[in-house]
Amino acid sequence: xxxxxxxxxxxxxxxxxxxxxxxxxxxxxxxxxxxxxxxxxxxxxxxxxxxxxxxxxxxxxxxxxxxxxxxxxxxxxxxxxxxxxxxxxxxxxxxxxxxxxxxxxxxxxxxxxxxxxxxxxxxxxxxxxxxxxxxxxxxxxxxxxxxxxxxxxxxxxxxxxxxxxxxxxxxxxxxxxxxxxxxxxxxxxxxxxxxxxxxxxxxxxxxxxxxxxxxxxxxxxxxxxxxxxxxxxxxxxxxxxxxxxxxxxxxxxxxxxxxxxxxxxxxxxxxxxxxxxxxxxxxxxxxxxxxxxxxxxxxxxxxxxxxxxxxxxxxxxxxxxxxxxxxxxxxxxxxxxxxxxxxxxxxxxxxxxxxxxxxxxxxxxxxxxxxxxxxxxxxxxxxxxxxxxxxxxxx
Amino acid sequence: xxxxxxxxxxxxxxxxxxxxxxxxxxxxxxxxxxxxxxxxxxxxxxxxxxxxxxxxxxxxxxxxxxxxxxxxxxxxxxxxxxxxxxxxxxxxxxxxxxxxxxxxxxxxxxxxxxxxxxxxxxxxxxxxxxxxxxxxxxxxxxxxxxxxxxxxxxxxxxxxxxxxxxxxxxxxxxxxxxxxxxxxxxxxxxxxxxxxxxxxxxxxxxxxxxxxxxxxxxxxxxxxxxxxxxxxxxxxxxxxxxxxxxxxxxxxxxxxxxxxxxxxxxxxxxxxxxxxxxxxxxxxxxxxxxxxxxxxxxxxxxxxxxxxx
Numbered sequence: 001x002x003x004x005x006x007x008x009x010x011x012x013x014x015x016x017x018x019x020x021x022x023x024x025x026x027x028x029x030x031x032x033x034x035x036x037x038x039x040x041x042x043x044x045x046x047x048x049x050x051x052x053x054x055x056x057x058x059x060x061x062x063x064x065x066x067x068x069x070x071x072x073x074x075x076x077x078x079x080x081x082x083x084x085x086x087x088x089x090x091x092x093x094x095x096x097x098x099x100x101x102x103x104x105x106x107x108x109x110x111x112x113x114x115x116x117x118x119x120x121x122x123x124x125x126x127x128x129x130x131x132x133x134x135x136x137x138x139x140x141x142x143x144x145x146x147x148x149x150x151x152x153x154x155x156x157x158x159x160x161x162x163x164x165x166x167x168x169x170x171x172x173x174x175x176x177x178x179x180x181x182x183x184x185x186x187x188x189x190x191x192x193x194x195x196x197x198x199x200x201x202x203x204x205x206x207x208x209x210x211x212x213x214x215x216x217x218x219x220x221x222x223x224x225x226x227x228x229x230x231x232x233x234x235x236x237x238x239x240x241x242x243x244x245x246x247x248x249x250x251x252x253x254x255x256x257x258x259x260x261x262x263x264x265x266x267x268x269x270x271x272x273x274x275x276x277x278x279x280x281x282x283x284x285x286x287x288x289x290x291x292x293x294x295x296x297x298x299x300x301x302x303x304x305x306x307x308x309x310x311x312x313x314x315x316x317x318x319x320x321x322x323x324x325x326x327x328x329x330x331x332x333x334x335x336x337x338x339x340x341x342x343x344x345x346x347x348x349x350x351x352x353x354x355x356x357x358x359x360x361x362x363x364x365x366x367x368x369x370x371x372x373x374x375x376x377x378x379x380x381x382x383x384x385x386x387x388x389x390x391x392x393x394x395x
Numbered sequence: 396x397x398x399x400x401x402x403x404x405x406x407x408x409x410x411x412x413x414x415x416x417x418x419x420x421x422x423x424x425x426x427x428x429x430x431x432x433x434x435x436x437x438x439x440x441x442x443x444x445x446x447x448x449x450x451x452x453x454x455x456x457x458x459x460x461x462x463x464x465x466x467x468x469x470x471x472x473x474x475x476x477x478x479x480x481x482x483x484x485x486x487x488x489x490x491x492x493x494x495x496x497x498x499x500x501x502x503x504x505x506x507x508x509x510x511x512x513x514x515x516x517x518x519x520x521x522x523x524x525x526x527x528x529x530x531x532x533x534x535x536x537x538x539x540x541x542x543x544x545x546x547x548x549x550x551x552x553x554x555x556x557x558x559x560x561x562x563x564x565x566x567x568x569x570x571x572x573x574x575x576x577x578x579x580x581x582x583x584x585x586x587x588x589x590x591x592x593x594x595x596x597x598x599x600x601x602x603x604x605x606x607x608x609x610x611x612x613x614x615x616x617x618x619x620x621x622x623x624x625x626x627x628x629x630x631x632x633x634x635x636x637x638x639x640x641x642x643x644x645x646x647x648x649x650x651x652x653x654x655x656x657x658x659x660x661x662x663x664x665x666x667x668x669x670x671x672x673x674x675x676x677x678x679x680x681x682x683x684x685x686x687x688x689x690x691x692x693x694x695x696x697x698x699x700x701x702x703x704x
Contacts, residue, residue, distance in 0.1 A: 229488075229489070230482070230484045230485070230486050231486050231487070231488060232486075233452070233482045233486055234480070234482050234486035234487070235486075236452055237450055237452055237475060237478070237480040237482075238475060238500070238503045238504065239472060239475040239476045239503065239504060239505070240503050392471070393451070393452055393453055393454055393471075394447060394452050394453055395453055395454050
C-alpha cells in the first residue's frame with residue numbers, strides 16, 4: 001500500500017480506464033476541444049465552406065484557355081468592299097472584337113502598348129488593287145504575343161477564316177482568283193514574344209503573384225499580433241494616431257518588397273532569360289506602388305480580423321481570385337464579364353498588365369497611366385478603410 | 396489649467412455596459428493631485444473597466460469626467476500624452492530588448508532625445524547591464540519594474556496602475572511601493588488597483604468597488620469608521636468548525652481566518668456582544684475585543700456584495 005492510499009481523501013479518486021482506453025480518451029479529449037474551438041470561430045467556420053465553393057466557381061466558370069472577342073484595332077488604308085469583307089470575315093470568327101480604328105501606325109502601337117487591344121489588323125492602302133492584279137498582297141495581323149495562350153486560338157482562326165473570306169466577293173471576272181489558294185497572304189506578326197514562349201508571360205506574372213502573397217501576409221498579421229500578444233492596450237493608451245501606426249507598420253515591408261522585387265528580377269533575367277525591354281525605373285516605381293497597394297490590403301484585413309487565423313484566411317480568400325481572375329494563369333479576356341469586372345477590382349490584374357508591358361513591350365508611364373491610377377486608387381481606398389476600421393478605444 | 400489642476404481625477408456617474416451587463420454603475424471619484432489612490436474590489440468588479448474609462452480607452456455609456464482637467468470623452472488625445480497606464484498583463488514588446496522598448500516609448504511620446512531618455516530610464520531602473528536583453532526574458536518582478544519605468548519615462552502627471560504587483564514577490568512589491576511613494580512626493584498622482592491589504596494600507600485614499608458599484612471611499616480611518624463593525628479576535632483549538640458555526644449565527648456578519656486567529660465581526664454591536672459572551676462563556680476559545688482592521692471591513696463589504704447578487 002502506498003502512502004497515498006493511506007491518506008484520507010477529500011476528493012475521491014474517480015475510476016479510470018485501462019491504458020489503451022485512456023490513450024483513446026486523450027485523443028477524444030483533444031478532438032472535442034479542437035472542434036469546439038473551431039466552431040466558436042464563426043468566420044473560420046464560414047470559410048471552411050466558402051473557400052471550396054468559391055474556388056470551384058472560379059475554376060469552373062471563369063477559366064477559358066481559348067478566349068474569344070479579343071480587343072482588336074483595324075488600321076486600313078483601303079476602304080474597298082474587299083477589305084471590308086475581309087474584316088467582316090475575321091470578325092465572324094468571334095475571336096476579334098474590333099474596338100478601335102487606328103489612325104496610323106504610331107496610333108496602333110500606342111493601343112498595343114497601353115493594353116487597349118491585343119490585335120491590330122493592318123490592311124495596306126492599295127490592297128484591293130494589288131489583289132485584283134493578282135499580286136498577292138499581304139494582310140498583316142499584329143498580335144500582342146506576351147500571352148501566347150491568349151492569342152494562339154485567334155491567330156489560327158484568322159488563318160482559317162481568310163481562306164473562305166472572299167468567296168462571295170470574288171465572283172464574275174474575279175472568279176479565277178477564288179480558285180486555288182487565297183489571292184493574298186496573311187502575315188502574322190507575333191510581337192514581343194515571337195517564339196511564343198510561355199515563360200516570358202509567366203515569369204513577369206510571377207513577380208506580381210509572389211509579391212501579392214508575401215506582402216499580404218506580412219501586414220495581415222500586424223494588428224492581430226498586437227492584440228494577441230496583449231501589446232495593443234498599451235499601444236492605444238499612448239499618444240499615437242491610427243495613421244501613424246498604419247504607415248509605421250507598412251513602411252518596413254516596402255523595403256522588404258523592394259528586396260524581393262530585385263531578387264525576382266535578377267533571377268528572372270539570369271535563369272529564365274526574360275528581358276526587361278522597358279525602363280527599369282518605370283518598372284521599379286510601379287512595382288513599389290503595387291507593393292504598397294498589397295500591404296494596405298493586408299493591413300486592412302488586419303484591422304478587421306479578430307485573430308491571426310482569421311487574418312490568414314482573409315489573405316487566402318483574397319489571394320485565390322487574384323491568382324485566377326487577374327490574367328496570371330488564364331487569359332483575362334477569356335473570362336465571362338462578371339469575372340473580368342471582379343478582376344478589374346484586384347491590384348494584381350493591373351500590375352500584371354504593368355509588369356508584362358514594361359518588361360516585354362517597353363511601355364512607359366503614359367501607356368500605363370490607367371493601371372497605375374487603379375493601383376493608387378486601390379491603395380487609398382484600402383488605407384482609408386483601415387484607418388476608419390482601426391478602433392482607437394477598446395469599446 | 397488642465398495638467399496643473401489640483402484635482403487629477405474627477406469623474407461622476409460613470410456607467411458602462413458590456414452587452415446587457417452593467418459592468419460599472421454610477422461611479423464617482425475625485426483624486427487630488429499628488430495623492431495615491433488605492434482601488435480595491437474582487438475580481439470582475441469593474442476596476443479595469445473604470446481605469447480604462449478614466450484614461451479614454453473606453454467610452455462611458457453615461458456619466459462624465461475630467462482627467463488632469465481634460466474631458467474623458469472628447470480629449471483622449473491630450474489625456475494619453477500626460478497619463479502613464481500600466482496594464483494588467485505585461486504589455487511591452489517581448490521580442491524587443493529593454494533598451495529598444497524604452498526608446499520606442501520615448502519616440503511615441505515625441506521626446507526630443509529618445510536615446511538619452513531611454514538611457515536615463517535604464518540607469519534609474521538599474522538595468523543598464525541588461526539593456527540588450529529581450530524584455531520577454533525578464534523575471535516577473537523585473538518585467539513589472541520595467542513596465543513602471545516605461546510608464547514614467549515620458550514624465551506623466553498621472554499614473555494608472557492596474558494590479559501592478561500581481562504575481563510579484565514580497566521584496567519586489569515593497570520596492571515597488573517605495574518607488575510609488577517617491578513619485579507621489581514629486582507631485583505625481585497615482586491610481587493603483589490591488590488585492591493586497593498591505594498595499595491598500597500604503598495608499599492615501601481607498602475606493603472599494605464590487606459589482607461595478609463604489610461601496611466605500613475615503614481614508615483608511617474613514618472607511619473603518621463608516622463600516623461600523625464590532626470585531627472580536629478568537630484564538631484557541633478547533634477554529635475551523637467554530638468558523639462554520641459562527642457564520643450561521645444571527646448578528647455575525649463577518650468571519651475570517653487570519654493565521655492562527657479568527658476575526659468575527661458584526662454591524663449590530665449589541666447582537667455581536669451577545670454572541671461573544673455566549674461563546675467565551677463556553678471556555679473553549681479565547682475571545683478578545685479588537686478594533687476592526689481594514690481587511691475585516693473589506694471582507695464584510697465583499698460578503699454583503701456577494702449576498703446582493
